[in-house]
Amino acid sequence: MENEDGYLPFVHQMSQISGIAAITIASEYLSTSREGKGVLFGAVTGITPAELIIIGAGTAAEFAARVALGLGIMVKVFDSSVDELCHLEERLGRKVYTSVFYPRVLKKALLSADVVIGAMPFNATPRFRVTEDLVKTMKEGSVIIDLNISQGGCFETSRLTNLNQPVFREYGVIHYCVPNIPSLVARTASISMSNILIPKLLSIGDAGGVDHYIKVSGGFRKGVYLFHGILTNRDIGHHFNLPSKDIDLLLAAF
Amino acid sequence: MENEDGYLPFVHQMSQISGIAAITIASEYLSTSREGKGVLFGAVTGITPAELIIIGAGTAAEFAARVALGLGIMVKVFDSSVDELCHLEERLGRKVYTSVFYPRVLKKALLSADVVIGAMPFNATPRFRVTEDLVKTMKEGSVIIDLNISQGGCFETSRLTNLNQPVFREYGVIHYCVPNIPSLVARTASISMSNILIPKLLSIGDAGGVDHYIKVSGGFRKGVYLFHGILTNRDIGHHFNLPSKDIDLLLAAF
Amino acid sequence: MENEDGYLPFVHQMSQISGIAAITIASEYLSTSREGKGVLFGAVTGITPAELIIIGAGTAAEFAARVALGLGIMVKVFDSSVDELCHLEERLGRKVYTSVFYPRVLKKALLSADVVIGAMPFNATPRFRVTEDLVKTMKEGSVIIDLNISQGGCFETSRLTNLNQPVFREYGVIHYCVPNIPSLVARTASISMSNILIPKLLSIGDAGGVDHYIKVSGGFRKGVYLFHGILTNRDIGHHFNLPSKDIDLLLAAF
Amino acid sequence: MENEDGYLPFVHQMSQISGIAAITIASEYLSTSREGKGVLFGAVTGITPAELIIIGAGTAAEFAARVALGLGIMVKVFDSSVDELCHLEERLGRKVYTSVFYPRVLKKALLSADVVIGAMPFNATPRFRVTEDLVKTMKEGSVIIDLNISQGGCFETSRLTNLNQPVFREYGVIHYCVPNIPSLVARTASISMSNILIPKLLSIGDAGGVDHYIKVSGGFRKGVYLFHGILTNRDIGHHFNLPSKDIDLLLAAF
Amino acid sequence: MENEDGYLPFVHQMSQISGIAAITIASEYLSTSREGKGVLFGAVTGITPAELIIIGAGTAAEFAARVALGLGIMVKVFDSSVDELCHLEERLGRKVYTSVFYPRVLKKALLSADVVIGAMPFNATPRFRVTEDLVKTMKEGSVIIDLNISQGGCFETSRLTNLNQPVFREYGVIHYCVPNIPSLVARTASISMSNILIPKLLSIGDAGGVDHYIKVSGGFRKGVYLFHGILTNRDIGHHFNLPSKDIDLLLAAF
């Protein structure tokens, strides 16, 4: 589902939640409460602060960075686009360590990182991936949180996990690759979703019903998976090997 | 152990760690990963932010408050002294919601709190305690973190727990009452301690040995538990029913 | 009058002024200097800070919020759109308490509010209104400032007032419903207007006169009320029962 | 009344209130609602911001400055002591325009000031006063708020006013010289006072009564005006031509 | 070269560098190390801070302003457009002194300025210029940095200089009019350029070669000076008196 200006409200809200949650999950797995190496994910005066690398400069990155900066953590953000990095800094309201993907710079940063969060925006292309060779160089007991796991993962070493068995270790690095992090805070996530749905439903009512609204709102139309019992999402059709129809053609005939 | 100016360096560093850790522990127990109620301890645009009450205005309170403000949480700090609240705001560099212990104000705040942290300074007297009746009014699934548990607790419902079984529920409220929170981040805590000990040891070396240093440094003398095999800490002697001697008398005779 | 990108410069400037002025007007009516209840609209350490609710997330809301945050006031912003609330936080450069219009949340907030400012953006639709029932629940002596009074008001209890008799009491709540707040600071407002007009006039000069400029600038055309003696604003025509003509038709004939 | 460390809690709290209130009072008298010159005491983009001079760098100055900075006002603070100015900047958490009392610098600043607040700390000596000649140079319609009026005033042109007739004009400058500004926000002021008194009364109870507490607490003793019916404050005795006794002597005899 | 949305990435990066460098260059020429008048370009408590005027509200202005505010300098930004000034404040995340070009206001500001930076955005029209008469009123030893020198200069008294002989004095004012300031920090500037070029080159590769990319990317096409040996930039052709062809026509024929 898209707003008129190409903005994806659900993705935006869920990215906020995932970004914030990523920091507290990382804290957990760095502490000994989850058999981590016993490091505080924060800054105590007189001790080198913990280091966080964020891959990507979208909404999840923004919210993770804001919390981490509040914790006094040293944050380094990498993205392929200088523009995106500029916009991130504007939204954060301060300068942070940013860099495009220079192999040498990223490699050096990974050597001393305590946590790396994969947070490429939902629809980024081409998708950057941290190679297996780079993961090998990371410190024993460091933590990877892959928020891109449902789009194929941001690390070559990532593989899907779930909330019952959320992590695995690979090359000594703890990998957290749960795709549905917002379900950890299900109450908050569901309020967040209805914040977007309810005004939308009211608009549908004002517009004279859902069929009509699908016609007039191109953004809403993109979020339709089923229309009068007919599958309209090609990706899902492909995945389950089901026939699907183009919604624009259906609407024209309607 | 005290500095010349009555400042307690170990307590100060451990309070920093406990204050930061309290926030991430609370996040864990509000999420469903620890069977909590599934609430994000942070702020997502458009949703009433989570609420945190901090009892006390010392170092642990300061560090917990700073992280919570970074998360966008609504923070309310209660203390018996207006002066302490002023100093807290100066150290945080911004105004926060502060209040002295008005029963009516505290009661109203507890009704909507998601997390309450007991963080009275180490040597505060008389120690304030949240009554059992007030704890009863708190929301189902809300979280209490009692950082004062080793000094008797900041809540009437608190009882000592440990890292293996860190929480219990009482009146539907999750109580986290582990006394040695810094051991969750043992590496950070041990570096933090040696940051204080090493310069001290160097000073002892410069001063011509530990016996001499105990004589000249009144603050250090307060931290001595055993002197030439003789117990010098009255509280420990009392606790284990062992004879103890006053270190000043011992030194005079030495 | 509109800029090329739909931006309304006059409205924007006047909203800045109204937003700032709303806070100092509210201070006046909370203090006893205007027979208010004698409450400081600000934060003194150790006392529950005053609470402000802002309805709407546009420019006036932004400027009122910024000043209120500087005063240490607890600010809660309600709007129907999560997107607008996000943009507000970006412009403020910090997280604030934001919420969409959940009846339960708004009701609870109104119960403890000291001041409520109606600040829906100029062209918001559908316009949200605080019901009479909700106003009844507000505290004795609390203050409503309705910046939307010239567009019909943001509260069901609002009725137009003027600078000579700016307030009335309804259900114990002081209502300030003066439509032309910027005229309180007439010097500032007039400088602000000429800041926008003068560059516009220079452009008109460069463009070869006002008739030509009206043709080429669609945004400017929207601000034309009279064209060669003929009324071109339908709303004014309707209001005064005068005939009006469409400016586009006039220009075509010109 | 003093704390053990020479800190004056009542003065401190009342100074916070006066500092905040001074800004909103100034706003009122710059606007036309009190027949002022119609200037916004704040900053609208594109217009030279209003200018505020604060004389003194104590608590009232700090709170006035913080609110004014939040309004976007250009703030200039003058004090005789560089140390006090440093401490002010530390408490504000940012650099501001500060200057010692260079006649040339102060004169230039007064020429363009919209508001001048006299806010010398309670016990500053020697007290600085702005001369009549300097007041003459100020702009027509500018506003003086003299928070030092009860200690003799910070401006040669000041004379005591009251809440019924709070201002007078001298050389075209509006003078607001009400000594008891906190009574404008009487509710807030009384809560603020009991915040200090109640813990004190509890301490008195713990200490075994007020007579005993007066003996042991030197700071509290300084706040005693009457002891067992005998006047103990020399200044009041002098003022009303009444005999007074030294409290220390009384206590010794008690 | 333009992005799809009219954004000029090279100009943007070079403006960041020039804006930052302008502040340190100004510091140099105010100090005696370059025979300046011996004034600190920064703020020491108790001394009137140095004053900086920035002409223009684009990227260079933003970066110069941010550094100057960090130094505690009093910053005044002038631009012809209120909108641009608003956007600048949003990007800086705080209110600053802003004004449109009122002759009286600018004149007064120039009288007390220590440094004036000409930083009109690259493509601003009509370009504002500070007149010779205004430059004459500036203080002896004050410094002008003209970042617009390659587009004709922002001051009537500017004339092109170079890195070997970077300044001249006119009416006692030091003029720094070097067009290629980024070459002072050549390493940083070249990394900055490749940050933009490398992703572009990768896109060109993906798009099937440069000829094809020139066809599909209108923004990139604007940056082409030579196409298959034929000059395509009219301005350069005009300057060197060489024939040039329109690239769109060439491509159509290709």
Added chain:
Amino acid sequence: MENEDGYLPFVHQMSQISGIAAITIASEYLSTSREGKGVLFGAVTGITPAELIIIGAGTAAEFAARVALGLGIMVKVFDSSVDELCHLEERLGRKVYTSVFYPRVLKKALLSADVVIGAMPFNATPRFRVTEDLVKTMKEGSVIIDLNISQGGCFETSRLTNLNQPVFREYGVIHYCVPNIPSLVARTASISMSNILIPKLLSIGDAGGVDHYIKVSGGFRKGVYLFHGILTNRDIGHHFNLPSKDIDLLLAAF
């Protein structure tokens, strides 16, 4: 000269100036304008920011750090005392990278530093020095500014320079070791000094002359070098091989 509370006002003001100036001097020597390596001492989005190490956590360190943070530079502060580092963070109003002098941590930091400023407080003991071996590991073209040169230097490789020949290269590292940096901004420095002297002189006048004031003010007495023609500063006497007398003895006899 000391204030009553051991505070050194001259040292404090000169340290502010030196701290600010150190950053702009470093910028100069990193750029090619002084034959440096052509690196911007600041942060451009998308490029690894420049790195600054500050040795010491006093006033000069504070002011250098504040400016550097404003430039977006990555700042790392080392000191022997955790307490001093805490106070620094309080004065800066934010968390920064701080560390005690762990050899391994300092060594790693020096490897990537662009600038190192020696800024141990005036009277720090024992004075920490960066060894020659560590300086050897620094990057070609990096810059050392030794603000401690007049107390023996903070680097083993430092040797006194002057304003005519301010730098030398050792192991490829540019060393700036001018003891009297404030004289670069002589006007500012002299105003700063008179800010302290003038109130002092007024106090001396009020106290009935300088002889009397020397008697009553212990802090002022410490700043006396000559008393009635007799040298009273032992260090100077030692240096020039002149007899000196203790001022307390002289005063007793006076």
